[in-house]
Amino acid sequence: MHTFIRNPAGALPAMLSSAKDQYWGAKAKEVSAKRKKTAAVFDRRTLRDMKAGYDRWLNEVYSPWVAGAPETKERFETASGVSLKPVYTPEDIASLSQSDLALPGVYPYTRGVYPSMYRGRQWTMRMFSGFGTPEDTNKRLKLLLEHGETGLSVAFDMPTLYGVDCDSQKAHGEVGRCGVNVSSLRDMEAIFDGIPLDKVSTSMTINAPAAILTAMYAGVAKGRGIPLQSLKGTVQADMLKEFIAQKEWVYPPEAHLRIVRDMMLYCTKHMPQWNYVSISGYHIREAGSSAVQELAFTLADGFGHVELGIEAGLQVDDFAPRLSFFFNSTMDFFEEIAKFRAARRIWATVLRERYGAKKARSLLMRFHTQTSGASLTWQQPYNNVVRTALEALAAVLGGTQSLHTNSYDEAMALPTEHAVQVALRTQQIIAEETGVTSVMDPLGGSYYVEWLTDKLEEEAYRYFDRIERAGGILGAIKSGYLQREIAENAYRLSKRVESGEDAVVGVNKYTAKEEARITTLKIDFKAQRRQIERIRKVKSQRDDRKVKTLLEKLRKAYEDPKANSMYPLLDAVSAYATLGELVGVGKEIFGGWKEPVLV
């Protein structure tokens, strides 16, 4: 009987293990203890006076007032469940050190990764799009470029995401539905037809088959004589978050990590402007986690990738600058802003302290943000424009490097052109009309936001400690710990909406009998037919013998833990081996994956 290769990468790092120094536990204690101290940046006497003033206010002004006019809730808390005081004062941030308050572009970058932020350059308005045939998507991408969008972002359909060819039985009915279909290099050529690959930056939301799609993008460039060094862009390729939340995998975790390792090594050498992993909290949040969980699980995922690179023999400063992040922005406005600020601080601190990064570029957490799809409702769809605007504003105040705003019709279907335009205009209005871009980190120094930033930081370290004890990020995935934590919170949130404890306008409050009808995008079976025709043509025109030889070379590379599978992959892609054929080789070697029971 055939046995699958269990350790396709040789040894994998334990990921977050601190058996020798108890780093995470010690750090969690250190951060907690710090909150109780008063830092030297504050004048002790003034603080004491202010505290006395606050106590007086609480007893003489606030309490009598509330006694006469009760508040709307007994307990106020953030969406993550952090208890809130009625008002915050300098006392709440008395523990902030000079380092915590460091200016933008200065370690630990709480206030922003660049010294001039949006005063120098606006964030990149990057709208995720893709549907139907490669030609349909090519048209949409060109339209977005004309409308002033500055970075491309491509969404793929489910067959592509799962590495299945369009003519497979499994793909039936799913081709071109929630993204564009790619089954071979020919499709990639069509998507980027007439788009100058050396000038644009392209983000591709692809994970399990990310190495294949990277090879295809490189293949398009090669065909046009564009040097690989000039290719700018990102593939998501964050397989840890797939196992945690989005659940689009092909092989067991170890096999996917090995392929990511190969891509890290290849791109570090040959595609220096290609961000080969975008560590994604977005899906972790959409799957139902809290802001604290999104923060902690995403950073833990990031640390896992750092350890993967180090284990592969790379110097942390050679690859950490290529790691980028992807966060969610949803409705609890200030908690979201605090989350972004805390994330930057934790990343810089841990990269320097624990992983020995020295280059400033390695410490910068640069991130893309997308507003929350899960916060949108199909009831009263125009309300979604407002939700998206507020979420986008939080991302901007949180210092994002690029932003996707969702369209108001996304709880019902893929967005129409009109809805996409409103979403893009939302970003442009924030950027051009509101003036929020004039001053960096405008909420820095807010007693509440600074306190909440600290609080989320502290909670994140506690989770790192728990994740370590659950077997590191990989162990915590394989036992289902992280998935269950998220499912638990998703259920808690549903119950809160159900009971009316959390209001959702138009859903459990201010509901209307007549829903506003909107026009949604229709996708027919045309894409499936055309894609199947195309893959047949590709197969009839290519040199089958050559493809067979190259697939065999890929198999050999997969079997050897020390080989880099990117090289044979590039060759096979260029000879028009299909996505399904390439993934098939891996399946024979690595096998598939069944997740632990969650309910």
Added chain:
Amino acid sequence: MPQRTAQEKRKIRILVAKPGLDGHDRGVLVLARAFRDAGMEVIYIGLLPTPEEVARMAVDEDVDVVALSLLNGAHMTAFPQVKRLLDKYGGKDIIVTGGGIIPDEDKPKLLKLGISGLYGPGTSLEEIITHIKGRVRKERWGE
């Protein structure tokens, strides 16, 4: 299969599934728990089953209801396929409900096949549970 007592027979057996290439399992996991809390016997088939596997399991497990969820736009092929296969394998009387991202214009066709519910994001758990219980009482228990 072990015999169920009269009272247990009154427990609704429900199979929860996402028949297709779709990993968005937040909704089904929440529903599975909510159905259990509402007193149903819940079977969750796990991710990425084919319509074939869903139909076979539903018949094998002798369920009252199959609750389908898809957020990937493939409901117009996958839902009817499950229904067809249920009919084929002797599960003609098993109730089929669905939900996910389902445009209004798709609903009449699914309803005609007997696939009901068709709830989108933001639907209350109670509404879904009431709907399922209502159909079971009428169609399975003849109340």
